[in-house]
Amino acid sequence: AQSVTQLGSHVSVSEGALVLLRCNYSSSVPPYLFWYVQYPNQGLQLLLKYTTGATLVKGINGFEAEFKKSETSFHLTKPSAHMSDAAEYFCAVSERRASSGSARQLTFGSGTQLTVLP
Amino acid sequence: NAGVTQTPKFRVLKTGQSMTLLCAQDMNHEYMYWYRQDPGMGLRLIHYSVGEGTTAKGEVPDGYNVSRLKKQNFLLGLESAAPSQTSVYFCASSSHGRGTQYEQYFGPGTRLTVT
Numbered sequence: 001a002q003s004v005t006q007l008g009s010h011v012s013v014s015e016g017a018l019v020l021l022r023c024n025y026s027s028s029v030p031p032y033l034f035w036y037v038q039y040p041n042q043g044l045q046l047l048l049k050y051t052t053g054a055t056l057v058k059g060i061n062g063f064e065a066e067f068k069k070s071e072t073s074f075h076l077t078k079p080s081a082h083m084s085d086a087a088e089y090f091c092a093v094s095e096r097r098a099s100s101g102s103a104r105q106l107t108f109g110s111g112t113q114l115t116v117l118p
Numbered sequence: 119n120a121g122v123t124q125t126p127k128f129r130v131l132k133t134g135q136s137m138t139l140l141c142a143q144d145m146n147h148e149y150m151y152w153y154r155q156d157p158g159m160g161l162r163l164i165h166y167s168v169g170e171g172t173t174a175k176g177e178v179p180d181g182y183n184v185s186r187l188k189k190q191n192f193l194l195g196l197e198s199a200a201p202s203q204t205s206v207y208f209c210a211s212s213s214h215g216r217g218t219q220y221e222q223y224f225g226p227g228t229r230l231t232v233t
Contacts, residue, residue, distance in 0.1 A: 041227075044210075106222060
């Protein structure tokens with residue numbers, strides 16, 4: 001069974017500082033990897049995903065993440081935090097091989113609340 | 119396109135009451151999902167559907183039932199609500215087909231309180 005660990009349930013950074021949100025997965029086969037963002041009282045929005053190809057993935061709002069197979073990690077970064085980045089961020093994985101007729105279920109981490117300080 | 123919509127947005131139930139949450143999507147997606155979100159636990163899959171007329175259990179299916187009578191709609195039912203079902207419920211959908219069913223699109227959520 002897959003699992004996702006997000007280190008740090010709360011992260012605070014100053015405006016303009018580097019954002020680093022950590023995600024590690026546990027899976028026998030490297031899965032598909034996703035980062036979603038949730039703004040207050042809203043649904044989840046896809047930030048970026050890794051399925052195949054280049055291991056450094058760029059997403060929306062200046063975020064990027066790098067898949068590192070040797071470290072089973074998919075950490076999310078942004079060079080310079082903006083006040084509008086304050087939100088909850090979820091890392092998620094789905095199996096690379098799904099059974100015929102079954103959906104690729106997402107397994108979520110517990111989330112990291114990002115606070116941006118002025 | 120409206121994407122994924124959910125009704126109602128908020129609901130308060132008394133223990134033992136029943137209700138149905140409606141999810142609708144206008145993206146012609148084959149797959150639909152119901153999750154619950156609880157503090158510190160991320161999202162957990164309740165039930166999902168791979169097509170009209172088919173449903174399957176997810177990680178936390180007990181106390182819930184679902185139906186997918188039309189491709190665009192996915193209903194989540196609580197027959198006898200319990201305080202442990204107080205949560206925020208999210209519906210999601212994704213497309214079918216090689217290389218396409220990677221990402222899920224989420225609705226805005228339904229906040230349910232059971233007293």
